[in-house]
Amino acid sequence: MEFLELAxxxxxxxAFSDRPIEPEKMEKILKAGQLAPTAVNFQPQKIYILKSDEAIEKIRTLTQFVYNAPVVLLFCADTSKVWKSPTEHGYDTGEMDVSIVCTHMMLEAWELGIGSVWVRGFDSxxxxxxxxxxxxxxxxxxLPIGYPSAESKPYAPWHDTYRNIEEMVEEL
Structure with missing residues (x-):
């Protein structure tokens, strides 16, 4: 699949089915996260795979946004590994790096037929x-992930509505 078609x-x-994610597909998804670019390649990501009944139940008590996904990936930034700006006091790239890693994994999952939803609706x-x-x-x-159920469809009617490139981009 071409990238723009995938995106x-x-x-x-x-809405997820009960079908388990095959170990070899999970390995590819994790590999995509390993290969993702991070500031100075410090790789501050720490990813927890929540899939035991206990872990899934625990995360469901903390947010309503994991739906019925069979696996939830919890993405964290290791603050001892983040790049810290020498010119802007207090700025580090932890959240940005982890978001890039999450996006790479989300897109690899989709390439493999596995759906996901990026979630920030929780108290960290x-x-x-x-x-x-x-x-x-x-x-x-x-990142709740799993195979989409037969009822799964884009949530919002504006899913494929985009701003004009000219509106988003300005050449200086």
Missing amino acids: AGRYSVR RKVAKAFELPGHIKPVCL
Whole structure:
């Protein structure tokens, strides 16, 4: 599949089947995250695969936005590994790097026929506490993933509505 076709066809899946994700496909999805670019290649991502009944139930008590996905990826930034700007006090690329990693994995999953939905509807402090994450591990986003159910479709009628490129881009 060509990349633009892949990007145009992908949508946020909110209805998943019970079909398990094959280990070899999960390996490819994880590999896409490993290959994703990060600032200075510091690779500050820490990814937790939530798939046990206990882990899925726990994350469902913290957000309504994991739907019925059989697997939820919890993306975190390891603040001990993030690139910190020497010129802008307090700025680091942790959340940006982790978002890039998540996007690469989301697109690889779609290429493999596996749907997902990028989620930030949760309190990161509550998630960190519930999963007993170390203090230097900061939750950034969730990616519920799985095979779309037969009822799955783009959630919003504006799914394929885009601003004009001329509106978004300006040459200086």
